[in-house]
Amino acid sequence: MSQIDTILTLIAQKHLGIDTLQTRHADSLDFHDTAVWCLKDALEAAFQAGVEFAASNPKAKDAEIAKD
Template sequence: MRPIDALLTQIAQQHLGIETLQTRHSDSLDFHDLAVWNIRAALEAAFNAGLEQGRRAKSPEEANR
């Protein structure tokens, strides 16, 4: 599993109560009724993970500016 897939799955599990992001060809497993606050929390977690990844990817020269 690619790192991004693992991260997105973790976010889905923690914030949305979704076990897997793999298609399972079953409406009851592939479609979910979610509260907007859970969706917001998952989006915020994904955004923050992207920010953190960007911070780690910065070169040392950029970090000193």
């Protein structure tokens, strides 16, 4: 699992109560009801993680950023 995947999974677990971001091919496991305030918290955490990642890797290549 990449560093970004790990960070996103941790955010999903902490803010959304989602155990994994892996597709499990079952509606009950792949779709979740989420409160808007939880979604907002998760988006803010992801944004902050991106800011911190960029600050620690100031010379990230465009190809690395765009690969996803």
